[in-house]
Amino acid sequence: MIIYQDHLQGITESSVAPGFFDGWPNPPSPAVLIRLLANSTFIILAIDADTKRMIGFINCLSDKVLTAYIPLLEVIPEYQGRGIGKELTARMLERLKGLYMVDLLCDPDVQEFYARLGMKKATGMLMRNYEHQSGAEQ
Numbered sequence: 619m620i621i622y623q624d625h626l627q628g629i630t631e632s633s634v635a636p637g638f639f640d641g642w643p644n645p646p647s648p649a650v651l652i653r654l655l656a657n658s659t660f661i662i663l664a665i666d667a668d669t670k671r672m673i674g675f676i677n678c679l680s681d682k683v684l685t686a687y688i689p690l691l692e693v694i695p696e697y698q699g700r701g702i703g704k705e706l707t708a709r710m711l712e713r714l715k716g717l718y719m720v721d722l723l724c725d726p727d728v729q730e731f732y733a734r735l736g737m738k739k740a741t742g743m744l745m746r747n748y749e750h751q752s753g754a755e756q
């Protein structure tokens with residue numbers, strides 16, 4: 619069974635399942651993942667109740683007045699295709715429904731996933747500092 623929580627209680631580096639940031643050449647470590655979740659405005663975590671390990675998450679940065687940005691949604695490959703990404707996103711969108719703007723950037727192949735959850739296609743701009751892909755210095 620998968621359980622969902624909106625806090626980091628009980629989550630340590632050893633309870634982060636391997637497999638996050640699949641395909642990233644220089645991925646954040648479990649410690650960095652926990653740090654970015656701790657610094658986020660809102661989070662939803664998916665946890666395998668049997669192994670007690672986190673296997674998915676979504677985070678949000680928000681001014682809590684008008685705007686919210688969803689930087690990351692991840693379900694580790696072993697758990698994909700079971701409705702977990704959909705549940706994480708639906709729960710976050712429900713949490714943010716009182717705000718005017720809810721934005722995210724994604725590759726074209728994931729647009730349909732978000733469209734099914736009520737989001738619209740948009741254009742945007744970005745910058746990536748690849749030398750910091752594993753996380754900013756503390």
Ligand SMILES: CC(C)(COP(=O)(O)OP(=O)(O)OC[C@H]1O[C@@H](n2cnc3c(N)ncnc32)[C@H](O)[C@@H]1OP(=O)(O)O)[C@@H](O)C(=O)NCCC(=O)NCCS
Nearest residue numbers: 691692693698699700701702703704723724727728730731
């Ligand atoms: C994208 C991602 C979060 C989806 O999570 P998931 O748990 O595998 O997705 P779900 O099982 O909840 O899928 C829900 C539905 O969306 C569909 N879906 C999943 N990925 C999709 C995609 N890329 N495009 C279109 N539909 C997709 C599923 O087929 C399913 O359809 P159904 O309800 O008709 O059965 C996951 O593949 C992932 O972590 N990918 C790597 C990181 C990533 O790309 N994150 C998004 C960055 S913005």
